[in-house]
Amino acid sequence: MQAYDLNKNHIVTPPGEIALSTNQLQVNYGNSKQASMVNASLSFPRFQITALIGASGSGKSTYLRSLNRMNDRIATVHGEIMYHNTNINSPKVNVYEVRKHIGMVFQKPNPFAKSITENITFALKAAGITNRQELRQRVETSLKEAALWDEVKDDLNKSALALSGGQQQRLCIARSIAMKPDILLLDEPASALDPISTAKLEVTLKELAKNYTIIIVTHNMQQASRVSSYTAFFHLGHVIEYDQTETIFQTPTIQATHDYVTGNFG
Amino acid sequence: MTPNQTDRLATRFIQFLVLIVVLILLFLLGDIIISGLPHISWHFLTSPASSFSAGGGIRDQLFNSLYLLVLTLIISFPLALGSAIYLSEYAGDNWFTSLIRTAIEVLSSLPSVVVGLFGYLLFVIEFHLGFSILSGAIALTFFNLPLLIRSIEGSLHAVPNSQREAGIALGLSNWRTIRGILLPMALPGILTGIILSAGRIFGEAAALIYTAGQSAPILDYTNWNPTASSSFLNPMRPAETLAVHIWKVNTEGVTPDAVSISAGSSAVLIIIILLFNFGARAIGNRMYKKMTGGK
Numbered sequence: 321m322q323a324y325d326l327n328k329n330h331i332v333t334p335p336g337e338i339a340l341s342t343n344q345l346q347v348n349y350g351n352s353k354q355a356s357m358v359n360a361s362l363s364f365p366r367f368q369i370t371a372l373i374g375a376s377g378s379g380k381s382t383y384l385r386s387l388n389r390m391n392d393r394i395a396t397v398h399g400e401i402m403y404h405n406t407n408i409n410s411p412k413v414n415v416y417e418v419r420k421h422i423g424m425v426f427q428k429p430n431p432f433a434k435s436i437t438e439n440i441t442f443a444l445k446a447a448g449i450t451n452r453q454e455l456r457q458r459v460e461t462s463l464k465e466a467a468l469w470d471e472v473k474d475d476l477n478k479s480a481l482a483l484s485g486g487q488q489q490r491l492c493i494a495r496s497i498a499m500k501p502d503i504l505l506l507d508e509p510a511s512a513l514d515p516i517s518t519a520k521l522e523v524t525l526k527e528l529a530k531n532y533t534i535i536i537v538t539h540n541m542q543q544a545s546r547v548s549s550y551t552a553f554f555h556l557g558h559v560i561e562y563d564q565t566e567t568i569f570q571t572p573t574i575q576a577t578h579d580y581v582t583g584n585f586g
Numbered sequence: 587m588t589p590n591q592t593d594r595l596a597t598r599f600i601q602f603l604v605l606i607v608v609l610i611l612l613f614l615l616g617d618i619i620i621s622g623l624p625h626i627s628w629h630f631l632t633s634p635a636s637s638f639s640a641g642g643g644i645r646d647q648l649f650n651s652l653y654l655l656v657l658t659l660i661i662s663f664p665l666a667l668g669s670a671i672y673l674s675e676y677a678g679d680n681w682f683t684s685l686i687r688t689a690i691e692v693l694s695s696l697p698s699v700v701v702g703l704f705g706y707l708l709f710v711i712e713f714h715l716g717f718s719i720l721s722g723a724i725a726l727t728f729f730n731l732p733l734l735i736r737s738i739e740g741s742l743h744a745v746p747n748s749q750r751e752a753g754i755a756l757g758l759s760n761w762r763t764i765r766g767i768l769l770p771m772a773l774p775g776i777l778t779g780i781i782l783s784a785g786r787i788f789g790e791a792a793a794l795i796y797t798a799g800q801s802a803p804i805l806d807y808t809n810w811n812p813t814a815s816s817s818f819l820n821p822m823r824p825a826e827t828l829a830v831h832i833w834k835v836n837t838e839g840v841t842p843d844a845v846s847i848s849a850g851s852s853a854v855l856i857i858i859i860l861l862f863n864f865g866a867r868a869i870g871n872r873m874y875k876k877m878t879g880g881k
Contacts, residue, residue, distance in 0.1 A: 390755060420757035430748035433771050442766060443756035492752070499756060 322579070324555065330573040331562040334365040334550055339533035340387065340422070340503055345399035345409075347382050347391065356382045356395070360559045362552055364503075369525060369534040371544035371565065374554030375585070380537045383554070384505050387535070388422040389415045403503075420447065423496035427508040429488035431480035431495070436463075436472055439480045439491055440498045447499070458498045465531075466494035467524045486517025490524060497532065504528065506536040510543065522547050541581060545569050553577045615856065622853025625846040631854070634804060635831065640843040644851050646802045649818060650719070650825040654798065655787050657723040657821060658730055659780065665727070666734035667776075673735070674742040675764055694732030701728050702793035710797060717824040722798025726787050733786060737779025741772035774873040781866035785859040791829035799824030800834055828855050 341363035347356050357379040364370050372380040386397045389408070392415060401409040408418050432439050440459045449455060459476070463469040468490040472483070480491055489509055496504060506525075510518040525534060525547050538544050544551050545565055552562040553576070561568060561577040572578045579585045587595075633643035669686075677683040705725035715721045745768050753763030769776075802825065805818040812819040826834065828851055835841075835848045 388755065390751065416757045416759060418757075419755055424751075424755035426748060426751060426755075428748055430746070430752040432749065432752065432767050443753075443758055446756075446758050446762050446766070495752075495756065 324560070324574075324576040326556060326558040326560070328574060329558070329560050331361065331559060332564075333363050334368070337366040338363045339366040339403075340364045340535075341402045342383075342387070343400040343402065345383065345386060345397065345401065347379070347386055347395050347397050349382075349395045355557060357386070357557050360399075362559060362562055364533060364535055365550060366533050367529060367531070368550060369529045369536060369548040370550040370552065371548035372535065372537045372552050372554060373539075373541060373544050374580070376539075377556070378554040379557040380552075380554040381507055382557075384507055384535060384537050385424075387503075387505055388419050388424055390419075390424065420499050421501050422503045422505060423499055423501035424505045424507070425489070425492050425496055425509050428512050429485055429492055431483070431488050431491050433479065433481055435477045436480050436483070436491060437476045440495050443495070444498060462494040462498035463491075465497055465528060466490045467520065467527070468494055484517070486513050486520060489513060489517070489521060493524065493528075497528070501532070503533045503535065506534065508537050508539060511539060518543070541569075553580060555580070615860075618849075618852050618856050622849040622851070622856075625850030626853060630850055635802060635847075636841060638840060640841055642841060642843075642847060644828060644831060644847070644854065646805050647826055647828045647831040647851070648854065649805070650798075650802065651788055651827040651829070653818070654719055654722055654726065654794075654825065654827055655784055657719060658726040658787050659784065661723055662727040662730040662734055663780065666731055666738055669731075670735045670738035670742060671764060674739045675760070675768070690732045690735055693728060694736075696728065698729065698790060698792040701725055702796040705793065706796035716822065717797070717799030717801070718822045719798055719825045720821045722794045722825065722827075723821070725793045725797040726790060729790065729793070730783050730787060733783040734779060737783070738772070738776050741775025741779065742768055744775060745771045774870040777873065778866040778870040781862050781869070785862040788859055788862070789829050789855060791827070791833050794827055794830050795833070798827060798830070800826050800830055802826040802831075 341361075343361050345360040346358050348354070349356055360379075360383055372384060374380045382391070382395070385391050386395070386409075387401060389397075391397055397409055399409065400407045403418075403421070406413065432442060434442065437459055440462055441455050444455060444458060449458070460469065460473075463472065468487060471487060472478075472491075480488065483491060489512075493504070493506075493509075510521050513521065522543065525536070528534060536544075536548065548565045550562065551565040551568040553560045553568060553572075553574075555576055561572055561574045563573070568577060569581050572581065576585075629641075630643045631648065632645050633641075634645050635647065636642035669690075673683065673686065677686070702725060705721055705728075709715045709721040709724055710717060715724075749767055749771065750763055753767050754760070758766070803816070803823060806814075806816040807818050809817040810819060811817050812821065814820060815823060817823075832848055832851045832855065835844050835851070839847070841847065
């Protein structure tokens, strides 16, 4: 692989309201001295989709999972994660509350072995919502937002495991947004789906961006260019370039980014 | 020899080995059931054992076995569940955890006579529990714990990690995720584990001879007061189980029909353990189907 200067970077700060930002974020797995992610300072614009791209091992998933403290038990995260003027990377912060505000959807659909309704209501009940009317309302709204309602409205009591992969993934999105989060983190949400399910998911994401701030890790560059308004390019644990998606794909500043998006990489 | 021939030879040899195992099992089961089945009758199952005359049954022994089983599970299941959850979900990979695991391994390989004598000294004598179902149940807990812990831990371990992540990402606590998501998914495996370990308890004799005792006082099945000495529910009474009964009838039985009582009891024991095994599989499959929506 060609050696790039990892310290050369070009990172913009999007105009307008910022939903979440990180300052000098560094992640070390276990007792490893080698950081998997260094000095990542990015700001994510509110109600927009931001894509994180880069080769496997570039640290983009590591970075994403740090944002809602999913790495707590497996890695040490240094630096600041600013959300509503609070550093949520502080040990004093209530992580359970953080995760209710910053939801996450994973690479492989992971619905619970429960009915479609229960998949959505389980966490709501745990959060103290017991009003049946309210629960029913949340199930319906979130399934509609995730564009799954029409397909499942007659079998809400059916096991979620009987759904197709694409439906399961949209159920997982519905489950996340039922908690009424601010921000939705998606870790390669379409990588286990077929092209038709992927297309549906992308439409859903664009629709969701009207009400949510979305950060999506993807291996698929077309997907990044289709859905996102900002894109960050990661390489070997460094953020190399962060700019508007158009700029990243058409006129990137850094050579490494150019090589990656044109496929001349490695 | 060509690769094809070697392969065929190896396959035949492996099949032969399997055949031997199957034949041993069939022979054992067949012999016990064929020689015991003619002696099993409603009368045999529902009348008390007699010490000297012919025509005794195994009613009390059968009940004692079942009662002991229930009591053992009541003691051992919560312990095993807690330990298994700890090992699978909370424990890190360190010397302490491996110490616990080694302790469990050792526990499972203790000879049952040793556990029986230990139980005799500690519970029967030292703790003044006497020869009692309770002493027996505690001794059997020793055998049961490793089996149960391992099967529950295995079932929890088989739940994909993505389920834990899903729960945590929704802001659920670790415990809530375990209780509401992981345990229900592990339930078929846990149930199978319980039923299989129940078979082990049911057939145990050596450890019980010194703890639950070898005498079967006449039980009053209408007395529901567990503190009354004749009550069938009294956990402090001595209780000869079916397996112990078989051993006793064969070593010191003086009834003229000792041989047929032993044969009949063995058949009953085997049939119940077989039922446990098939039941475990059936329940496990059914619950799995129910949870996964019949897929």
